[in-house]
Amino acid sequence: MTDTSTQTPLLQIRDLSVRFRTDRGHVHAVNGVSYDLMPNETLCIVGESGSGKSVHALSILRLLPEPPAEITSGRIHFDGRELLTASRQTMFDLRGNGIGMVFQNPMSSLNPVLTIGRQITEVLRRHMKMDGRAAHVRAVELLDRVRIPDAASRIHSYPHEFSGGQRQRIMIAIAIACNPRLLIADEATTALDVTTQAEIIQLVRELKDEKSMAVIWITHDLGVVAGIADTVQVMYAGAIVERGPVDAIFNDPRSAYTFGLLNSLPDVSDVHGARTRLRQIDGMPPDLHALPAGDPFAPRNPYATERCFLERPPLRQAEDAEPGHLVAAWYDLRKVTRREAVG
Ligand SMILES: Nc1ncnc2c1ncn2[C@@H]1O[C@H](COP(=O)(O)OP(=O)(O)OP(=O)(O)O)[C@@H](O)[C@H]1O
Ligand SMILES: [Mg+2]
Structure with a gap:
């Protein structure tokens, strides 16, 4: 991961894959997720329902029921400890005082x-x-x-x-x-009215600074993202398709999927105040029982090239973009969209 900071990451996830055993075979919920989270960083994770946001978060906390869940690969390093091989007692202690969590309900x-x-x-x-x-x-x-x-x-x-x-x-x-170093909030404000939601987001922002916490905020709401994120990570079919500084993601998206999500915003410049839900993108997410060989978004992507259907694109630094702005795409979105819809 390209982070130019000299700080040590608080959380390092490498090649995390998680599947569930079901009657119809395995559901591949998380597929090769890797990223770093720095101390005090606020990372927002967005993506459609079923894209693996919660399963990935629950893996960090080791809260998935195993079975049916199975972590098939990866490393999760948090604050000097490897979590995937940690003892029950270590995880219990860590959930008490290392990582705080807030869920939807x-x-x-x-x-x-x-x-x-x-x-x-x-x-x-x-x-x-x-x-x-x-x-x-x-x-x-x-x-x-x-x-x-x-x-x-x-x-x-x-x-x-x-x-x-x-x-x-x-x-x-x-x-x-217990003054955790990381707070994970999964759809923590989704069920609340707009005013209450704004108050809670403000509260978390204050607490993050007071307590020097890093925050992973999982949401469907792009308005929330614009208000709190340092970094945004977009997930699709259990993988990161784009990741970068919040302004880069909003102003210069490079994944057609991110572009599709943003395209619905009434006014991107006013997104800080607006309550904006991810719009429906035409087509269906892929069947996680049998992922295609290529880019899983290709069948829904009007800009897909032949290569997108054949080969899975790796997540890598986007061309002429801010350092740390990563995208998994074979096409160059700038050439095909001319950014007309988000400008
Ligand atoms: N216990 C389970 N058994 C089988 N499949 C599961 C189980 N839990 C989750 N999954 C599947 O894993 C995939 C990822 O689910 P996850 O809950 O991480 O999605 P999400 O991105 O958090 O979605 P949402 O935005 O709706 O919360 C989904 O296809 C889901 O059906
Ligand atoms: Mg979820």
Whole structure:
């Protein structure tokens, strides 16, 4: 990966492949994903439903049910440790205090029969070895920090007594309780209304700076991406098809797939404020049971060349592009589109 920084990556993923055993054979969900994430970097991962975003994230956390999941190749190096060969105990510790996570549905992550105070203090006691009193004080601070009003008394409430946005804030409080170096948010604001979503994104931006965390933010929402990403990674059929600095991806996309996603934006220059969903691109994603030999996007790509159908393009530095702007494509998008639709 071309990163000119002299810093050591916080996370290094190399050639990660994951498949699921099913009645119809193997579903090839993640296919040769490699990238680096630097400390304090915010990486947004976008792509259509089924492109392997969540499976890739769950692999980092070793939260996939194995079986039916099987990690068939790869290395995941995080903060000096190899995760794919790590012990259960190491992964348990790491999920407590190395990597925080927030998912789409907080109700399924929070325990409905325990007060939220109990749930936060348990994490602090277990992973930070705090005693009950210290954990309680810290839990109130955390709730206050994620802007739960009247935290000192609300700490005794149960999950159902909070709104959806508040529950997501509570999940964030739990995720950051032990000062993780990486926060993974998978569709964390998808179920929320626009205002609440904007507030939560603002909160995560502040926390990222305060705590010097790296963030992996998985979303369908390009408006969110424009607002928070340093780097954008576009996935298709379990692989990275384009990756680069956020401005490069928005202003100078090189993959026809990225171009298709961006083409739907009402006004790219105003994307910071807009709530913009990925549009439907004509055609269907490939059958992950039997991936084609060539570029999996070729059948849907109006710019595909013969080579696209025969040979899979590697992810490599895009021509005349910013360093670290990588694309997997045999065609040169600039020549075929003249950027008319995103200019
Ligand atoms: N337990 C499972 N058994 C079989 N296939 C699975 C399983 N979990 C995920 N898959 C398949 O793996 C592929 C990638 O799924 P993944 O959840 O990573 O997609 P995604 O990009 O997160 O999509 P979305 O945007 O809808 O969340 C999909 O084809 C999915 O059907
Ligand atoms: Mg997902």
